[in-house]
Amino acid sequence: MNDQQIIALWESGQRERAFNEIVRNYSERLYWHVRRFVCSHEDADDLVQEIFIKIWGALPTFRGDAQLFTWLYRIATNETLNFLRKQKVRASLRFQSLDDELERKIDEDPYFNGTEAQRLLSKAILKLPDKQRVVFSLRYYEDMKYEDIAEITGTSVGALKASYHIAYEKLKAEFQDLV
Amino acid sequence: MNEKQFHTVPEGYFEGLQARLSAIPQQQETVTRWVRFRPYLAMAAAFAAMVVGGTALLRQTAQPASGLTYDDLMGYAQLIPTTNPYMIYDEEYMGEEEAYTEEDIINYLIETGVSLELVAYEANR
Numbered sequence: 001m002n003d004q005q006i007i008a009l010w011e012s013g014q015r016e017r018a019f020n021e022i023v024r025n026y027s028e029r030l031y032w033h034v035r036r037f038v039c040s041h042e043d044a045d046d047l048v049q050e051i052f053i054k055i056w057g058a059l060p061t062f063r064g065d066a067q068l069f070t071w072l073y074r075i076a077t078n079e080t081l082n083f084l085r086k087q088k089v090r091a092s093l094r095f096q097s098l099d100d101e102l103e104r105k106i107d108e109d110p111y112f113n114g115t116e117a118q119r120l121l122s123k124a125i126l127k128l129p130d131k132q133r134v135v136f137s138l139r140y141y142e143d144m145k146y147e148d149i150a151e152i153t154g155t156s157v158g159a160l161k162a163s164y165h166i167a168y169e170k171l172k173a174e175f176q177d178l179v
Numbered sequence: 180m181n182e183k184q185f186h187t188v189p190e191g192y193f194e195g196l197q198a199r200l201s202a203i204p205q206q207q208e209t210v211t212r213w214v215r216f217r218p219y220l221a222m223a224a225a226f227a228a229m230v231v232g233g234t235a236l237l238r239q240t241a242q243p244a245s246g247l248t249y250d251d252l253m254g255y256a257q258l259i260p261t262t263n264p265y266m267i268y269d270e271e272y273m274g275e276e277e278a279y280t281e282e283d284i285i286n287y288l289i290e291t292g293v294s295l296e297l298v299a300y301e302a303n304r
Binding site for chain 1: 184186188189193196200203
């Protein structure tokens, strides 16, 4: 079922069915989107649950002028960045750095099955500012169009292209230092 | 899995995740119902607290200051003459002791079998 059909289902009053279709179409995609940011399966699992509770609560406010999938990604991205901000505060209260904690999670992740270069890339991405990280993640990992990323982040396409370029250059430099 | 995907998940994870996420509407309905009824429940609890507190307060203040029990009060009530209840306010009547004559005392002693010496002693006292 595509997004238009899901929206029609929602508008016809079959709300639970519409929500279940969203779960069917997007739970896995949003899980991976979140997982790249939080670097842990357990955190991603908890956060996806929270995100879908938010989606269910916010669905009555969804207006058809936006695309359903960009709306869902916007909620997921905002929730993930909020989660990381809270984690950052918690880490600072323990006199630790969130980046160090995330790097440790990448090193100790039992579900990692990539190469060492991919592990280094994951760590290098952690050092990007939030916005560049979001753009890079959506563009590089999900091959998303700039127009869609612009809807998700509320930024112009031109600014996003610039952000992606800067992120790419930073990662290239970081990677060269690491390798 | 594409080349950019270098993480795995536990086996059967996404099936379980979908089942959990699909249960959100029912769970949230329960939460919403609870939230909707919470003000009414709070009002009912406040009312019950007022009733219990008020009853306790009334019981406290309705008890006699002297600390007499219900049974004590009933006992005193039985002493009140029913023919003339206002008699209880007559201090002279309530305080009046029955007057006995010397002869009454001697007759009482003789009837109860007290020795003659004692009766004589009482009579000459």
